[in-house]
Structure formats: C-alpha cells, structure tokens
Amino acid sequence: MKPLLAGTKSIVLATSVPGPKSQSLMARRKTAVARGPFHGTPIFVDHAHGALITDVDGNTFIDLASGIGVVNTGHTPKELVSAISAQAERLLHGSFNTTPYEGYVALCERLNAKTPGTFAKSPFSPTAAPRRWRTR
Numbered sequence: 001m002k003p004l005l006a007g008t009k010s011i012v013l014a015t016s017v018p019g020p021k022s023q024s025l026m027a028r029r030k031t032a033v034a035r036g037p038f039h040g041t042p043i044f045v046d047h048a049h050g051a052l053i054t055d056v057d058g059n060t061f062i063d064l065a066s067g068i069g070v071v072n073t074g075h076t077p078k079e080l081v082s083a084i085s086a087q088a089e090r091l092l093h094g095s096f097n098t099t100p101y102e103g104y105v106a107l108c109e110r111l112n113a114k115t116p117g118t119f120a121k122s123p124f125s126p127t128a129a130p131r132r133w134r135t136r
Contacts, residue, residue, distance in 0.1 A: 012060040018042040019057025040065055048075035 018026065025044040043055040051074055053063045063075070073080050087103075096104045111122040 014058035021056040
C-alpha cells in the first residue's frame with residue numbers, strides 16, 4: 001500500500017499531464033473499454049486522500065471533480081474506512097429483497113426520524129429507483 005500523501009497540501013507535478021503511464025493506460029482503455037463510460041480528465045488515479053488525488057505518474061492534484069461518493073467525506077477518511085472494513089467483515093453485499101438484515105431497518109428508522117413531514121416509512125435504494133415503493 002502506498003503512503004497517503006503525508007505532508008502534501010497542494011498540486012505537485014512530477015511529469016507533464018497526462019504523464020506517460022496515464023497515456024499508456026488511455027491507449028489500453030480505448031482498446032478494451034466501450035466508449036459509454038466517459039471521464040473528464042486525461043489522468044488515471046493511483047491513490048487519493050482527503051481532497052488530493054495522485055495519478056499513476058506521481059502527479060498530485062486537488063480533486064475538484066470527484067463524484068458524489070466523496071464530496072462530503074473526502075477520499076479515504078480513517079473513520080469511514082474503518083466502518084467499511086468492519087461492515088465488510090460481517091456482510092459485504094446483501095440484497096434486502098432476498099435476505100433482509102438489521103442495518104437496513106436501522107438506517108430507515110434513522111431516515112424517518114430525521115425527515116421532515118409525516119412520512120411513516122422510508123425507501124432506501126442505492127439505485128435511485130424507489131418510485132415504485134409505497135412510503136405511506
């Protein structure tokens with residue numbers, strides 16, 4: 001595992017952008033990956049921490065384009081990594097539709113308690129397709 005950018009607080013350029021490793025990966029990508037999955041940068045990420053990402057060529061950038069998954073937490077916060085590791089040791093992926101588990105119910109209870117209005121139940125779906133569920 002690579003060190004997590006100890007002491008780095010801003011942009012560090014080790015090569016031109018994109019660097020040779022990113023260029024090589026882009027050539028491989030064009031050969032092996034369908035055009036559908038787009039990306040807005042010409043670099044390939046090696047690792048990230050906080051608001052900084054380091055590409056495969058050793059260039060470090062401030063991540064101003066991260067996805068919704070890290071907007072609120074930054075990359076690899078210790079507390080979140082620990083929680084994910086603990087959960088993965090218990091259950092890596094469960095489909096509540098086939099094998100229900102307590103964590104799902106507990107999350108819906110928390111959402112119900114925090115949601116304004118008079119909703120009796122909360123749908124929770126990572127697919128953003130709960131419109132077919134009745135919430136009352």
